[in-house]
Amino acid sequence: MRRLPLPELERVDAEHRAAGQPWLLTRLCGYEPWIGPFFRPGEGPCWSCLAYRLEQHRGYEGPLQQALGLDRPLVRPIASLSAGRVMAAQSAVLEAAKWLAGLRYADQGALRTVDTLNLRTRVHAVSRIPQCPSCGEPGLTGRRVWAPFVPVSRTKAGQGGGDRALSPDQLLRRHAHLVSPITGIVPVLEPSPVRRSSPPPMCRGTTWRCASAVLRACVRRAAARA
Numbered sequence: 001m002r003r004l005p006l007p008e009l010e011r012v013d014a015e016h017r018a019a020g021q022p023w024l025l026t027r028l029c030g031y032e033p034w035i036g037p038f039f040r041p042g043e044g045p046c047w048s049c050l051a052y053r054l055e056q057h058r059g060y061e062g063p064l065q066q067a068l069g070l071d072r073p074l075v076r077p078i079a080s081l082s083a084g085r086v087m088a089a090q091s092a093v094l095e096a097a098k099w100l101a102g103l104r105y106a107d108q109g110a111l112r113t114v115d116t117l118n119l120r121t122r123v124h125a126v127s128r129i130p131q132c133p134s135c136g137e138p139g140l141t142g143r144r145v146w147a148p149f150v151p152v153s154r155t156k157a158g159q160g161g162g163d164r165a166l167s168p169d170q171l172l173r174r175h176a177h178l179v180s181p182i183t184g185i186v187p188v189l190e191p192s193p194v195r196r197s198s199p200p201p202m203c204r205g206t207t208w209r210c211a212s213a214v215l216r217a218c219v220r221r222a223a224a225r226a
């Protein structure tokens with residue numbers, strides 16, 4: 001895995017994992033503050049799992065960071081109002097109080113954003129990365145790549161799935177938690193613009209968006225070489 005942003009949070013996470021203590025991530029600044037997730041030692045994802053996903057969505061910063069010789073993302077001006085920061089801080093205090101009172105619910109493991117322009121909240125699932133160097137098996141990917149390929153016969157999904165084992169709806173239900181502009185592998189799913197004139201099957205947009213992600217990665221690498 002690549003070098004991850006904000007190494008000081010990696011240290012915070014390592015210290016809490018060693019002490020067996022949970023901790024709550026909060027971002028107070030920006031027009032969209034973050035509250036959560038609670039990182040729990042021995043359970044679910046760790047900070048490195050989340051940092052890896054964050055880094056994937058900040059590709060535009062890489063060439064800039066490299067050009068300026070920085071070992072971390074460029075510090076940007078804090079774009080927020082004190083009212084938004086206070087709201088985020090109070091929300092984080094409320095979450096911490098509920099946690100200390102023993103209340104547990106599924107969204108405590110997610111990153112929640114509050115859009116201060118319209119006060120909409122959104123839940124972004126945070127997934128554990130199996131090959132995470134901090135909480136997983138770093139050699140897992142290499143082992144799987146070198147493992148012999150064993151073809152297995154499966155029933156085809158049929159309608160809308162081509163020769164795939166899952167239909168688009170099934171695929172979306174299984175992997176929807178990986179769609180997020182902050183914590184996901186795919187930033188967003190939407191119908192491909194070239195197909196908007198006729199109703200496309202669900203997930204048709206995935207190919208277009210994934211291709212965009214690949215294109216962005218190519219542009220990033222080209223810029224880094226320049």
Ligand SMILES: [Zn+2]
Nearest residue numbers: 046049132135
């Ligand atoms: Zn991890």
